[in-house]
Amino acid sequence: MTAVEEHATPMGHGRMHRKEDARFIRGRGTYVDDVVLPGMLHGAVLRSPHAHARITGIDVSAAKAHPKVRAVITGQDLAGLDLAWMPTLSGDVQAVLATDKVRFQGQEVAFVVAEDRYSARDALELIDVDYEPLPPVVDARRALEPDAPVIRDDLEGRTDNHIFDWDTGDKAATDDVFARADVVSTQDMLYPRVHPAPLETCGAVADMDKVTGKLTVWTTTQAPHAHRTLYALVAGLPEHKIRIISPDIGGGFGNKVGIYSGYVCAVVGSTLTGKPVKWMEDRSENLMSTSFARDYHMRGEIAATSGGKILGLRVTVLADHGAFNGTAQPTKFPAGFFGVFTGSYDIEAAYCSVTGVYTNKAPGGVAYACSFRITEAVYLVERLVDVLAYDLGMDPAELRMRNLLLPEQFPYRSKTGWEYDSGDYPATLRTALEMAHYDELRAEQAAKRERGELMGIGLAFFTEAVGAGPRKHMDILGLGMADGAELRVHPTGKAVLRLSCQSQGQGHETTFAQIVAEELGISPEDIDVVHGDTDQTPFGLGTYGSRSTPVSGAAAAVVARRVRERAKIVASAMLEVSPHDLEWEKGRWFVRGDREAGRTIQEIALAAHGDLELPEGIEGHLDATCVYNPPNLTYPFGAYVCVVDVDADTGQVKVRRFVAVDDCGVRINPMIVEGQVHGGLADGVGMALMQVMPFDEDGNHLGGSFMDYLLPTSMECPSWELGQTVTPSPHHPIGAKGVGESATVGSPAAVVNAVVDALRPLGVRHADMPLTPAAVWRAAQGSPIRTDLAIT
Numbered sequence: 001m002t003a004v005e006e007h008a009t010p011m012g013h014g015r016m017h018r019k020e021d022a023r024f025i026r027g028r029g030t031y032v033d034d035v036v037l038p039g040m041l042h043g044a045v046l047r048s049p050h051a052h053a054r055i056t057g058i059d060v061s062a063a064k065a066h067p068k069v070r071a072v073i074t075g076q077d078l079a080g081l082d083l084a085w086m087p088t089l090s091g092d093v094q095a096v097l098a099t100d101k102v103r104f105q106g107q108e109v110a111f112v113v114a115e116d117r118y119s120a121r122d123a124l125e126l127i128d129v130d131y132e133p134l135p136p137v138v139d140a141r142r143a144l145e146p147d148a149p150v151i152r153d154d155l156e157g158r159t160d161n162h163i164f165d166w167d168t169g170d171k172a173a174t175d176d177v178f179a180r181a182d183v184v185s186t187q188d189m190l191y192p193r194v195h196p197a198p199l200e201t202c203g204a205v206a207d208m209d210k211v212t213g214k215l216t217v218w219t220t221t222q223a224p225h226a227h228r229t230l231y232a233l234v235a236g237l238p239e240h241k242i243r244i245i246s247p248d249i250g251g252g253f254g255n256k257v258g259i260y261s262g263y264v265c266a267v268v269g270s271t272l273t274g275k276p277v278k279w280m281e282d283r284s285e286n287l288m289s290t291s292f293a294r295d296y297h298m299r300g301e302i303a304a305t306s307g308g309k310i311l312g313l314r315v316t317v318l319a320d321h322g323a324f325n326g327t328a329q330p331t332k333f334p335a336g337f338f339g340v341f342t343g344s345y346d347i348e349a350a351y352c353s354v355t356g357v358y359t360n361k362a363p364g365g366v367a368y369a370c371s372f373r374i375t376e377a378v379y380l381v382e383r384l385v386d387v388l389a390y391d392l393g394m395d396p397a398e399l400r401m402r403n404l405l406l407p408e409q410f411p412y413r414s415k416t417g418w419e420y421d422s423g424d425y426p427a428t429l430r431t432a433l434e435m436a437h438y439d440e441l442r443a444e445q446a447a448k449r450e451r452g453e454l455m456g457i458g459l460a461f462f463t464e465a466v467g468a469g470p471r472k473h474m475d476i477l478g479l480g481m482a483d484g485a486e487l488r489v490h491p492t493g494k495a496v497l498r499l500s501c502q503s504q505g506q507g508h509e510t511t512f513a514q515i516v517a518e519e520l521g522i523s524p525e526d527i528d529v530v531h532g533d534t535d536q537t538p539f540g541l542g543t544y545g546s547r548s549t550p551v552s553g554a555a556a557a558v559v560a561r562r563v564r565e566r567a568k569i570v571a572s573a574m575l576e577v578s579p580h581d582l583e584w585e586k587g588r589w590f591v592r593g594d595r596e597a598g599r600t601i602q603e604i605a606l607a608a609h610g611d612l613e614l615p616e617g618i619e620g621h622l623d624a625t626c627v628y629n630p631p632n633l634t635y636p637f638g639a640y641v642c643v644v645d646v647d648a649d650t651g652q653v654k655v656r657r658f659v660a661v662d663d664c665g666v667r668i669n670p671m672i673v674e675g676q677v678h679g680g681l682a683d684g685v686g687m688a689l690m691q692v693m694p695f696d697e698d699g700n701h702l703g704g705s706f707m708d709y710l711l712p713t714s715m716e717c718p719s720w721e722l723g724q725t726v727t728p729s730p731h732h733p734i735g736a737k738g739v740g741e742s743a744t745v746g747s748p749a750a751v752v753n754a755v756v757d758a759l760r761p762l763g764v765r766h767a768d769m770p771l772t773p774a775a776v777w778r779a780a781q782g783s784p785i786r787t788d789l790a791i792t
């Protein structure tokens with residue numbers, strides 16, 4: 001491709017530089033912390049030093065006496081306003097500011113509003129809280145022991161730490177398959193507690209205008225409309241008296257789906273003081289208290305014939321949800337979409353049960369680059385397949401190839417009830433193996449093993465289910481998961497597309513303009529995408545679970561097609577022919593059989609706003625709206641191959657190569673898709689090799705900075721080798737599937753499988769993440785490998 005082509009603007013789908021980058025690379029983005037309002041005050045949160053303690057008294061008098069302090073808010077103050085507790089995304093309640101007890105280290109206890117950020121922080125030190133420490137529950141496995149302290153004694157009648165039991169699949173059929181299997185491989189594994197860790201932390205600027213009675217909140221949210229409705233419910237205000245603005249967002253990764261105490265406190269602070277209040281958390285606050293992801297203790301069993309045909313899967317999970325069940329997921333799915341744990345394989349039966357428990361840790365359970373627990377599901381099955389390969393003495397690529405679903409099985413109904421829309425899995429795996437030169441890699445590995453060198457090759461094949469709704473099955477707190485879109489074409493033929501979703505770096509301003517461009521033949525440069533402001537956009541559930549392309553993207557295509565149909569009628573009036581005689585080519589309607597007689601979309605737009613006499617029943621203007629309720633999820637998939645070298649003396653793992661073949665159906669902007677995959681692969685290396693949110697026995701959080709909680713950099717990442725196959729989604733208007741989370745979902749298993757494969761000569765069959773040098777070194781010394789940081 002020449003430089004000119006690379007930079008040309010496609011009239012629709014294709015590689016195109018991101019429209020938003022013009023401001024980002026000049027440092028001209030506007031993030032929440034860039035919002036400065038006249039008279040704005042600053043809030044700071046006092047946090048609990050204890051993981052579990054009763055509050056016996058709070059004295060705020062010294063803080064209130066600080067000359068720059070305007071207000072100090074405690075849980076008791078909020079209780080007076082009936083705001084001490086707020087609903088969580090999983091139908092639990094969560095303390096906004098603690099009243100009775102603190103239930104995790106870092107929990108919000110008081111909120112100070114002062115004239116500047118420094119004074120607010122200084123005044124926190126002046127607050128005197130009397131705590132009566134209680135024994136904490138740190139390990140999920142201890143949470144259900146009869147003598148475990150009851151964390152949620154605020155809930156009436158609660159006598160233990162049990163949250164829910166959920167199961168899926170056919171237990172009897174699965175037991176039957178296991179009874180007649182030649183081989184059963186069992187493995188316990190932990191998906192450690194990790195954190196989305198976006199570079200921008202969470203925050204809000206709340207402005208309650210006493211005159212108009214309107215509340216405006218600039219806030220880090222991935223779901224502006226859902227937040228507005230929640231505030232409306234909690235505060236008893238009508239939605240139109242609340243405006244949520246989500247400006248530029250510095251990464252979300254699920255961390256910005258929920259509502260945090262600091263946001264609510266900023267709103268209360270503004271209401272009390274009559275001034276705008278900004279609250280912006282720092283890095284430690286973000287890592288300690290604002291969400292987490294995973295924390296699944298899993299036992300997997302896989303049944304197979306001795307010839308390597310997988311028959312069934314049986315799984316039990318203990319899910320650590322922290323002190324409040326704030327997990328973000330559709331209401332009917334307490335374990336998210338973990339039900340897709342049967343993965344990409346043609347099996348006879350499957351069953352899983354999940355038990356959720358409270359512990360004295362931060363709440364959250366966000367879908368960090370994961371469509372609601374799919375990352376855990378994919379990791380589980382891909383590790384199990386490798387364990388089975390180990391036990392059978394079979395090549396993991398061959399074992400996968402023998403069991404993958406075949407193209408003719410689609411649409412495929414899984415044994416746990418999911419309908420996979422489309423795929424050609426063997427072709428994708430074959431592409432990845434060819435790109436990796438798999439056979440040569442195995443030969444190289446054999447030679448290295450002769451010399452005592454540790455080289456590993458790891459595979460993962462994943463299927464995701466992304467793009468929630470349909471609203472019949474999926475809602476969040478009763479709000480159906482459908483998305484609105486509005487498209488207006490101006491008289492000059494330029495257009496504005498209004499969306500309910502909100503990008504956090506994914507490039508929606510570019511790709512959504514491209515979707516409309518493809519349908520209407522208006523240049524993406526001439527289409528402005530408006531999102532992230534509830535006053536300016538239609539209702540919809542927001543951006544997470546890779547749902548923007550599957551849902552809002554479909555809505556954008558549908559509104560554009562509606563506009564195209566209106567344009568057809570206008571064109572028929574202009575050309576004085578019947579609409580039935582018109583044919584569309586990108587950008588214009590013309591008379592069938594007479595290419596010259598036609599009108600461009602721009603000419604039509606002008607006419608639609610002009611004095612042209614329009615046919616009966618057609619109003620002027622060129623615009624349309626739609627609400628898109630997806631008929632099904634989309635099922636992107638991919639095959640990954642990772643090559644590592646392990647230094648037996650230091651335990652250091654070097655990811656030498658990574659081949660990723662992704663199939664997300666039709667790619668709107670291949671350059672953006674590749675960027676999404678790059679980011680997710682780095683995430684995977686991070687989780688596999690270095691990340692865990694550790695706690696000590698007292699519930700002290702040990703990962704409160706980027707010195708402790710490590711982010712992968714380019715130094716730890718190889719030059720990614722990307723490939724693709726394209727299997728369009730049959731039910732999506734443009735055949736696209738989501739891709740934003742694919743690589744984060746698929747890559748940890750590939751990396752771990754590679755490291756375990758490298759350690760195979762030492763008899764290692766499984767190892768839990770993160771595979772830090774210390775953990776790997778111990779394994780290389782012959783001690784059983786265990787996660788050195790997570791409590792196990």
Ligand code: PCD
Pocket residue numbers: 198222250251252253254255366367368369370371372504505506507508511512543544545546547548549550664665666667668669670672673676679736737738739740741
């Ligand atoms: N086929 C296709 C697909 C897709 N695409 C593109 O790509 C992107 C993405 O998409 P999606 O898949 O649809 O997704 P969304 O929804 O948009 O987004 C979301 C995601 O996204 C991802 N990625 C990213 N990136 C960035 N930069 N940042 C961020 O933050 C982030 N995050 C992450 C996450 S995590 Mo969750 O929230 O956890 O649930 S979910 C998520 C966009 O732009 C679109 O358009 C294309 O082109 N094509």
Ligand SMILES: [Cu+]
Pocket residue numbers: 499500501502503508509531548
């Ligand atoms: Cu958006």
